[in-house]
Amino acid sequence: MLYGEDFSPTVVASPSVVVDALSRNELRAIFFMRRRTWPDGTPIQVFVLPDDRPLHQAFCKQILNVYPHQLRRAWDRGVFSGTGQAPIEVETIEEMQEKVASSQGAIGYIGRDHLDASVKAVTVR
Amino acid sequence: MRRFGVGLILWVLANACRAMGQEWLATSQTHGFVSQGFVLTSANRFFGDSEDGSLDFTEAGINLSTRPFGPVLISAQGLFRRSGEVNPKEFRLDYALADYTLWSDVQGRAGIAFGRVKNPYGLYNETRDVAFTRPTIFLPQSIYFDRTRNLGLASDGGQVYGEYTTAWGEWSLRFAVGWPNGIQDKEFERLVVSRNLPGRFKTRLSYLGRLTYESPAGSLRLAITSGQVRPRYDPKGANPFQAGETTLVPVIFSAQYEGEKFTVTGEYALRFVKLRDFGRFLPDRSDTGESYYLQVAYRILPKLELVGRYDVFFADRDDTSGRKFAALTRRPRHTRFARDWTVGVRWDISRSWMVRAEYHRVNGTGWLPVSDNPDPNAREKNWHLFALLLSFRF
Numbered sequence: 001m002l003y004g005e006d007f008s009p010t011v012v013a014s015p016s017v018v019v020d021a022l023s024r025n026e027l028r029a030i031f032f033m034r035r036r037t038w039p040d041g042t043p044i045q046v047f048v049l050p051d052d053r054p055l056h057q058a059f060c061k062q063i064l065n066v067y068p069h070q071l072r073r074a075w076d077r078g079v080f081s082g083t084g085q086a087p088i089e090v091e092t093i094e095e096m097q098e099k100v101a102s103s104q105g106a107i108g109y110i111g112r113d114h115l116d117a118s119v120k121a122v123t124v125r
Numbered sequence: 126m127r128r129f130g131v132g133l134i135l136w137v138l139a140n141a142c143r144a145m146g147q148e149w150l151a152t153s154q155t156h157g158f159v160s161q162g163f164v165l166t167s168a169n170r171f172f173g174d175s176e177d178g179s180l181d182f183t184e185a186g187i188n189l190s191t192r193p194f195g196p197v198l199i200s201a202q203g204l205f206r207r208s209g210e211v212n213p214k215e216f217r218l219d220y221a222l223a224d225y226t227l228w229s230d231v232q233g234r235a236g237i238a239f240g241r242v243k244n245p246y247g248l249y250n251e252t253r254d255v256a257f258t259r260p261t262i263f264l265p266q267s268i269y270f271d272r273t274r275n276l277g278l279a280s281d282g283g284q285v286y287g288e289y290t291t292a293w294g295e296w297s298l299r300f301a302v303g304w305p306n307g308i309q310d311k312e313f314e315r316l317v318v319s320r321n322l323p324g325r326f327k328t329r330l331s332y333l334g335r336l337t338y339e340s341p342a343g344s345l346r347l348a349i350t351s352g353q354v355r356p357r358y359d360p361k362g363a364n365p366f367q368a369g370e371t372t373l374v375p376v377i378f379s380a381q382y383e384g385e386k387f388t389v390t391g392e393y394a395l396r397f398v399k400l401r402d403f404g405r406f407l408p409d410r411s412d413t414g415e416s417y418y419l420q421v422a423y424r425i426l427p428k429l430e431l432v433g434r435y436d437v438f439f440a441d442r443d444d445t446s447g448r449k450f451a452a453l454t455r456r457p458r459h460t461r462f463a464r465d466w467t468v469g470v471r472w473d474i475s476r477s478w479m480v481r482a483e484y485h486r487v488n489g490t491g492w493l494p495v496s497d498n499p500d501p502n503a504r505e506k507n508w509h510l511f512a513l514l515l516s517f518r519f
Contacts, residue, residue, distance in 0.1 A: 025290050035234070036229065043195065045151070045152070052427065065342050066343055076252065080186070081220065082220040083243075083286075085190050086156065
């Protein structure tokens with residue numbers, strides 16, 4: 001496997017996040033940057049890999065059921081019209097795991113084989 | 126004393142930020158872009174002296190945003206632009222707003238925004254100066270005029286918005302009330318009274334709303350936009366015109382299908398324009414302008430996109446050939462319509478760099494900027510346009 005990446009993505013959140021499961025619609029709202037806070041009021045921080053990474057593409061198609069360019073367009077529209085923000089881009093799965101584990105209210109995705117106790121797996125209903 | 130005042134303000138701010146758990150720092154972002162274009166036309170001027178090849182086409186912007194606490198977003202963008210005689214050199218505060226999501230749950234969200242807010246108008250208006258978000262170097266001019274772009278750009282006022290997700294798609298509504306920017310531009314005056322005279326148009330409270338439907342996976346988007354703008358003329362000194370009133374009511378129907386390789390986009394617009402009480406040199410008038418385009422984009426490779434478009438503009442849908450207008454004003458017919466065939470290519474060199482090239486074959490001069498082409502008789506009916514654009518973002 002290229003770069004040792006496992007292409008079956010798993011949604012993960014920082015351990016303090018109050019949510020264990022999300023519907024596909026909620027997950028879409030979060031990754032399209034339309035949702036700002038968790039139910040307890042903590043700001044959501046979204047982490048993604050660059051558009052051309054196989055794991056990002058697998059996450060978009062398999063979990064969100066959208067194309068990466070649709071997400072990119074929505075982020076650009078928000079950022080450059082002042083109505084939204086972009087997610088934080090990280091370069092590697094290791095960095096994703098580290099950032100999600102250590103940032104408050106963080107959500108992202110990693111390959112299934114990277115899953116460990118530092119992050120919380122979020123079930124997608 | 127002043128130093129003490131500043132120190133006190135800083136101390137209060139610092140404590141306020143600490144009280145907010147430094148969320149504003151963790152959530153703050155900055156983004157920006159710079160684009161440089163080259164325009165060459167066979168006749169007529171567009172974005173500078175394009176008949177000899179013009180580099181008079183620069184766009185740059187930088188923005189900041191932060192979520193200081195929970196549901197609040199604060200953002201602002203500064204813009205620099207150079208585009209021929211229309212915007213010789215312009216710095217503007219593009220937007221500066223506070224957005225409060227009042228309600229948010231599994232089904233959607235609703236909120237309000239205050240400040241200088243971008244106008245929800247069609248598919249492309251809110252980010253029209255950001256080359257990465259445009260389908261081509263120049264937006265379809267029939268609907269997104271570059272000559273009066275400032276008129277539609279942003280308003281100082283407020284907006285309410287709502288988004289609601291159902292099993293069969295998502296509905297969203299944006300409604301804006303405010304004072305639109307750009308009414309005072311001389312280009313708008315030239316368009317209405319045909320020249321630059323003492324006095325200006327004044328802004329009045331305007332309304333704009335857009336309702337959007339998106340299919341569940343977001344591949345189909347349908348929207349309808351409408352609003353009302355009522356600029357009032359404020360003539361000064363030896364101005365032969367009187368304090369007339371204009372009413373502009375646009376209605377735009379938008380549709381877009383976005384697949385893995387193909388994006389098909391079409392928009393149809395009607396513009397109801399009413400002029401009243403300008404005096405005997407400009408009799409009361411009521412025209413309906415009509416515009417539409419169909420555009421197909423195809424991603425051959427993830428980084429390479431081809432685009433084709435047919436774009437049509439009529440200043441008056443009851444006089445599409447301009448015949449009646451020409452008989453009345455002795456001005457050329459072709460200033461009342463434009464048909465534009467466009468082909469283009471976009472190459473995303475990297476995450477930050479993009480180049481584009483495009484060719485337009487245009488029949489008609491209906492949307493040419495008056496500032497760049499002051500003499501309507503000097504315009505040519507059939508003309509070609511070639512453009513290149515290099516753009517950087519972060």
